Amino acid sequence: MEEILNALARALSFGTPLLIACLGAILNERVGVVNLGVEGMMALGALAGFALAFGSGVGDGNLWLAVLAAMLAGALAALVHGFVTITLRANQFVSGLALTMLGLGAAGLLGKRFEGQPLFNQPPEWPFTLGAIGLALLLAFVFYATKIGLSLRSVGENPAAADLLGINVLGVRYAAVAVGGALAGLAGAYLSLVYRPSWTDGMTAGLGWIAVALVIFVGWSPLRAIFGAVFFGLLYYLQFRLQGQSGVPSEVFASLPYLLVILVLALSGLRGQQGNAPEALGKPYRRGER
Amino acid sequence: MGEPLLRLQNITKRFPGVVANDSVSLEVYPGEVLALLGENGAGKSTLISILYGLYRPDEGEIFIEGRPVKIASPLDALRLGIGLVPQHPTLVGRHTVAENLALGIGTPLLPARRIVPLIERIAQGYGLHIDPKAPVHQLSPGEKQRVEIVRALLRGAKVLILDEPTSVLTPQEAEALFQVMRELKAAGKSLIFISHKLEEVLAIADRCTVLRRGRVVSSLPTPEASKTKLAQMMVGRSVSFERKRANPQMGEVLLRVEDLQVRSGRNLPALRGVSFELCAGEILGIAGVAGNGQSELVEVLAGLRKMEGGMVRLAGQPLVANPARLFAQGVAHIPEDRIHMGTVPSMSVAENLALRTFHQAPFARGFLSNPAAYAANAEARVKEYAVATPSIHTPSRLLSGGNIQKVILARELAGQPRLILAVHPTYGLDIGATEQVHRVLLEKTYQGAGVLLVSEDLEELLSLSDRIAVLYQGRLRGPYPVGQISREQVGLLMTGGEA
Numbered sequence: 001m002e003e004i005l006n007a008l009a010r011a012l013s014f015g016t017p018l019l020i021a022c023l024g025a026i027l028n029e030r031v032g033v034v035n036l037g038v039e040g041m042m043a044l045g046a047l048a049g050f051a052l053a054f055g056s057g058v059g060d061g062n063l064w065l066a067v068l069a070a071m072l073a074g075a076l077a078a079l080v081h082g083f084v085t086i087t088l089r090a091n092q093f094v095s096g097l098a099l100t101m102l103g104l105g106a107a108g109l110l111g112k113r114f115e116g117q118p119l120f121n122q123p124p125e126w127p128f129t130l131g132a133i134g135l136a137l138l139l140a141f142v143f144y145a146t147k148i149g150l151s152l153r154s155v156g157e158n159p160a161a162a163d164l165l166g167i168n169v170l171g172v173r174y175a176a177v178a179v180g181g182a183l184a185g186l187a188g189a190y191l192s193l194v195y196r197p198s199w200t201d202g203m204t205a206g207l208g209w210i211a212v213a214l215v216i217f218v219g220w221s222p223l224r225a226i227f228g229a230v231f232f233g234l235l236y237y238l239q240f241r242l243q244g245q246s247g248v249p250s251e252v253f254a255s256l257p258y259l260l261v262i263l264v265l266a267l268s269g270l271r272g273q274q275g276n277a278p279e280a281l282g283k284p285y286r287r288g289e290r
Numbered sequence: 291m292g293e294p295l296l297r298l299q300n301i302t303k304r305f306p307g308v309v310a311n312d313s314v315s316l317e318v319y320p321g322e323v324l325a326l327l328g329e330n331g332a333g334k335s336t337l338i339s340i341l342y343g344l345y346r347p348d349e350g351e352i353f354i355e356g357r358p359v360k361i362a363s364p365l366d367a368l369r370l371g372i373g374l375v376p377q378h379p380t381l382v383g384r385h386t387v388a389e390n391l392a393l394g395i396g397t398p399l400l401p402a403r404r405i406v407p408l409i410e411r412i413a414q415g416y417g418l419h420i421d422p423k424a425p426v427h428q429l430s431p432g433e434k435q436r437v438e439i440v441r442a443l444l445r446g447a448k449v450l451i452l453d454e455p456t457s458v459l460t461p462q463e464a465e466a467l468f469q470v471m472r473e474l475k476a477a478g479k480s481l482i483f484i485s486h487k488l489e490e491v492l493a494i495a496d497r498c499t500v501l502r503r504g505r506v507v508s509s510l511p512t513p514e515a516s517k518t519k520l521a522q523m524m525v526g527r528s529v530s531f532e533r534k535r536a537n538p539q540m541g542e543v544l545l546r547v548e549d550l551q552v553r554s555g556r557n558l559p560a561l562r563g564v565s566f567e568l569c570a571g572e573i574l575g576i577a578g579v580a581g582n583g584q585s586e587l588v589e590v591l592a593g594l595r596k597m598e599g600g601m602v603r604l605a606g607q608p609l610v611a612n613p614a615r616l617f618a619q620g621v622a623h624i625p626e627d628r629i630h631m632g633t634v635p636s637m638s639v640a641e642n643l644a645l646r647t648f649h650q651a652p653f654a655r656g657f658l659s660n661p662a663a664y665a666a667n668a669e670a671r672v673k674e675y676a677v678a679t680p681s682i683h684t685p686s687r688l689l690s691g692g693n694i695q696k697v698i699l700a701r702e703l704a705g706q707p708r709l710i711l712a713v714h715p716t717y718g719l720d721i722g723a724t725e726q727v728h729r730v731l732l733e734k735t736y737q738g739a740g741v742l743l744v745s746e747d748l749e750e751l752l753s754l755s756d757r758i759a760v761l762y763q764g765r766l767r768g769p770y771p772v773g774q775i776s777r778e779q780v781g782l783l784m785t786g787g788e789a
Contacts, residue, residue, distance in 0.1 A: 147392070147401045154382050154393050161380040165394035166365035279383065 007237055012129055013195065015233025017042070017187040019132040021211035022218070022225045023139055024074075024183030029215055030143070031176040032156040032280040036096025037081050038184045039208025040103020041074040045185025046192035047107040048073035050114055050199040053121075063123045067189050074185020075178045077103055082177040086170055089284035104202070114199040122197040128190050132229075135183075139222040152176060156278035159285040169285050184208065206258060213264040219276040235260060293356050295320050295480040296341075296372070296449045301350035303336050310336035311347070312504040318449060318480040323471060325495035325512075326484045329524055329720035330692065333504040334484055338451055342374045343367040354449075373442025377453040379434040383427035387420055387437050391444055405444075412443050416473045430579065431458035432466070439470065450474065451482045456490055457717075460579060461748065461781035468494050486720070487749070488517045500524055525721050538756050541570030544740040545591070545709055550600035552586045560586035562764040563600070570708070573731070573741040574769060575755030577748065577780050583764040584744045585626065588711050591742065592616065592623040604709065617646055620708035624698055624715050626744070628691065632698040635687035639679050640668035642686045643701050671700040676726070692723030699730055710734060713744045728754060748777055762786050 021038050028035045035041075049070030053063050077099060084095045143149040151172060154162040159169045187207070192199050210232060218224035235256075243253045294317035303311040311333045318324045328334045339345040341352070343361040351358050354370055361367050367374070381390050391409055392401035406422045413420055418436045426434065435455055442450055452471075456464040471481055471494060485491055491498060492512060499509040500523040507523050545568040554560035560583045568574045578584055589595035590602065593613040602609040610616060613623070625631035633642045644653050644664050652663035668682035675696045679689055686694055695715065703710070712731060716724040731741055731754065745751050751758055758775060759768035760783035767783045768775075782788065 145400055147396045147398045150385075150389060150393055150396060150401050154385065154389075157382040157384055158380065161382055161390075162393065164364045164380050166363070166368070167394055 007234065007241075010237040011230050011233035013125055013233070014236040015229035015231075016125070016129045016132050017190045017195070017207055018211050018214060018232055019136065019225060019229035020128075020190065021184050021187035021208060022214045022229060023132070023135055023222055024180035024187070025212055025215045026218075026220055026222055026225060027139065027152075027176050027183070028078075028180035029281055030156045030220060030278055031152050031173050032159060032278055032283060032285070033082070033085060033173055033177050033180075034092045034096060034282045035078065035081055035099070035177065035180060036093060036212060037077065037099025037103060037181075038211050039204055039206070040100035040107075041077045041181050041184035042103075042188035042191070042204045042208045043107035043202075044077050044103045045070035045074040045188030046203060047111045047114070047188075047199060048185065049189030050119065050192040050197075051111075053119060053193055054114060054117060054199075063121065063193060066193060067123070067186065070185040070189030070193075071182040072185070074188065075182040078177050078181020078184070079174070081181070082174050085284060086173050086177070089286060092282050092284070100208070104204075108201040111199050111201060115201065117198065119193065119197040123194055125194050128194060133226055136222045136226050143222065153278075156280055159280050159283075160287075163285070163287060173285075184211075187211070206261075209258070209261050210264070213261040213268075216268045216277075217264045219268075220278065232260065232264075292319065294318060294353075295355060297353040297356075298337075298341075299351045299353070301337065301340060301347045301352070303333075303340060303345060303347050309504050311340070313350070314501070314504070314506055315350075316499050316506065316509065318482060320448075320478045320480055321475050322497065323475055323481045323483055323495045325491040325498040326482055326501065327488075327491060327498055327520060327524055328501035329722065330690065330718070331503075331720070332501040332524070334501055336504075337501070338374065338453060338484070341367065341372055341451060368442075368445045368447070371446055371448035373439075373445065373447025373450045375435060375438040375442060375450065375452045375455060377455075377457065379426075379431075379438055381426045381434060381437060384425065386423055386425055387429075388422040390426055390437060391422070391441055395445065408444060409440060412440055416443070416470055416477070418470055430463075432460075432463035435459075435467065436470070447479070449480045449482065451484070453484050454486065455483070456485060456487060458580070458746065460784045461777060462785060464490065488520050489749075491515075491520065492517065502526060521721060538573070538735065539571045540756075541738060543567050544570045544572075544605060545742070546601075546603045547591075548601040548603075550587070550590065550602060551598040552583070552590055552595060553598055554586055559598075560764050561590075564761075564764070564766045565600075566759060566766060566769055568709070568740045568742060570738050570740050571735050572757070573735055573743055573755045575751035575758040575772075576742065576744045576761055577746075577751055577758055577784055578744075578761035579784050580746060582761045584713070584761055587761070588623070588626075588713050588742070588744060591709075591711055592621065592625075614646075620706065622702035622707035622710045624695075624702055624710070624712040626713035626717075628694050628698055629687070633686045633694055636685050638683045639672065639677070639686055639689070639697055640664045640682040642697055643668050643671050643682075646701055647704075671697075671704065675700040675730075692719045695719060695723065695727065699727065703730065703734060706737065707734065707739050710739055710741045711744075712741060714746065715743070716745075716747070716750060724750075748780055751780070752777060760784055 021042060025035065025038055049066045052069040053066035081095050081099050084090045085092045143153060151167050155167060155169050155172045163169045191203055214228050218228040239253050239256045243250055297317040299315050301311050301314045314337060326334055336345060340347050343363045343366045352361060359370055386402060388402040388406055388409060392405040397404045409422050418440055420433060420436050420440060455467060459467060474481060483495055495512050497511050498515050498520060500507045500520065502524060548565050550561050550564040552561040576584060586595060590597050593611045593616040596611060629635055644667060647653055652660055665682060672679060672682060677693050677696045679693060686697060715727050735741055743755060752772060755772055757769035757771050758780060759766050760780060762783060
């Protein structure tokens with residue numbers, strides 16, 4: 001019994017960054033912008049958060065400021081992606097991949113001096129977990145019960161129709177991309193401030209990719225994302241749990257997240273989830289083009 | 291008659307190389323239906339785009355109720371009371387009717403729910419039947435159109451522009467639309483009705499304005515107009531409206547389809563036991579509202595889709611499910627999506643013309659291709675079919691719809707096809723191009739080819755076909771000889787009624 005409770009608690013704490021990043025990606029994709037840069041934005045957020053918390057001395061007030069810095073870093077990185085794909089109308093997949101590589105590389109380089117430094121004071125975990133669940137509920141409410149949500153969804157489904165009716169398509173997309181990036185940054189901050197709490201190069205360990213895959217797995221639904229994130233949190237927990245107990249080499253376990261991504265996509269394919277994708281997903285919008 | 295609700299004065303719009311609108315003036319009064327007529331490229335679309343704030347005119351002025359206005363965006367147009375019912379609905383397919391209508395004007399909270407009473411009030415006021423809770427992708431073209439009309443009215447439209455509204459409707463649906471138009475007229479709205487179909491224009495419009503090459507050729511009250519007169523003004527020469535089919539010479543049975551069953555891309559039954567025969571030299575028309583199995587039928591016959599059950603024989607032999615081999619056996623396919631299925635838009639006219647035969651001599655020499663053969667073939671075809679293209683090396687995407695269709699005809703009908711599958715062959719084409727397509731198809735039947743003509747245009751079906759069959763929910767009604775079935779009966783069969 002205790003074992004199960006413990007597993008569940010660990011699943012929640014693994015699932016929290018997944019859920020936060022996944023909600024950001026859902027928001028992005030619901031307005032029609034794919035951002036494969038989640039992993040990179042998480043790394044930048046993790047570094048920015050840690051750097052501020054560490055560099056500014058030790059105090060709880062600064063920890064929350066650090067969280068804010070992480071979100072800002074994620075949002076700024078996302079806006080680069082936004083500029084390239086929304087204004088310049090470049091391929092979203094290529095730009096997102098570039099952002100991941102850039103984010104991971106830049107964070108690794110800039111974070112050298114924080115490597116191995118411990119953080120003495122850390123924020124508690126529960127506000128993040130509860131906040132993430134609250135955010136999922138809020139996002140679902142916004143999507144389905146508000147005028148803003150209707151505009152967001154319409155921009156992702158049929159931007160031409162939304163434009164015709166006076167919705168600022170590019171503005172909506174920029175806003176959603178920035179908020180999505182901020183959430184990825186927040187997920188990164190959770191890793192470096194709460195979960196570890198320290199900075200190591202490559203600490204995002206593929207979580208961003210899983211968040212991206214999770215979006216498809218949960219069919220672009222913020223509510224289902226809660227369960228998807230807990231489920232994957234549980235798998236993560238098992239991965240660590242089993243690592244010490246079996247004779248299987250640790251590299252096998254280290255490759256598990258990526259196998260999981262493939263599994264997620266295969267499962268989604270079987271369930272016909274791709275059909276839920278927003279109609280205009282991945283397509284840049286240019287007025288007057290059909 | 292008082293003051294016009296909307297008046298355009300000397301509107302001129304130039305694009306590089308063309309004057310799309312050349313000093314166009316027109317006016318619409320309250321409670322009036324103005325028909326706007328013209329061939330493709332006559333400047334109707336440009337004019338509508340200007341009225342709807344998508345383009346800005348280079349010269350000229352627009353007045354609404356006497357006040358000069360500037361229309362800078364569709365939103366401006368809506369605010370000024372100009373509503374557009376576009377030819378292809380701009381609705382979000384996955385959203386409900388209410389969600390679509392609430393977009394941009396709904397209340398901050400629960401926009402889709404709060405707008406329902408408003409929708410119902412307008413819908414009842416004008417006899418527009420729509421279900422606010424239905425998802426839009428489940429609606430028929432006619433229903434989607436009603437949603438667009440309600441949207442314009444919700445936003446207080448005084449002038450309603452209907453862009454070829456009947457092109458996707460059955461005769462019964464078109465009649466229902468006309469009833470709505472009469473209600474709107476009675477309520478003092480101004481309507482601008484754009485159509486290629488002259489019968490409809492004569493039936494509903496109060497006045498007709500004809501555009502040709504960007505200029506207003508004539509503006510006259512409907513009682514003074516006639517079909518031939520209008521067509522002559524549109525095309526600039528006289529046009530015949532006689533039934534085009536004379537003495538068909540039927541040969542042996544060319545195509546025999548027995549109890550054909552096919553599933554659609556969504557794995558739902560698309561054809562549920564279809565049987566018919568098509569003779570050499572015959573034109574068999576297939577009528578039906580889009581989505582009743584026409585696409586699947588043609589795809590099977592063109593070798594693009596597997597059958598679930600039944601038998602198809604081409605000249606006595608079982609059909610091979612391979613488009614290339616079918617083409618070699620004389621099956622030509624004029625597909626419904628001429629841009630993406632019929633051509634490779636980024637490839638040149640010459641390459642598109644050789645798509646069927648590029649692997650054979652003279653186009654191929656071993657595994658090298660022979661540019662001279664491409665060029666020679668293209669020059670000959672472009673001349674034969676009068677394709678208007680800057681050069682044979684121009685990418686086909688830069689051609690107009692009519693010229694793309696000519697490229698497809700030239701490619702598919704080269705050689706002597708035995709069976710021609712023609713799907714919406716004249717959809718969106720103007721009178722001149724339509725005449726050419728019809729003439730070519732008829733010529734081929736006199737040379738012994740059988741034609742399966744799938745169309746939503748009943749005028750076309752009735753003027754070309756020898757027999758007509760109707761597809762409704764995957765079942766075939768008929769074929770009936772053309773002389774023994776009326777337009778109205780075909781319309782009823784298309785909606786599942788009894789003839």
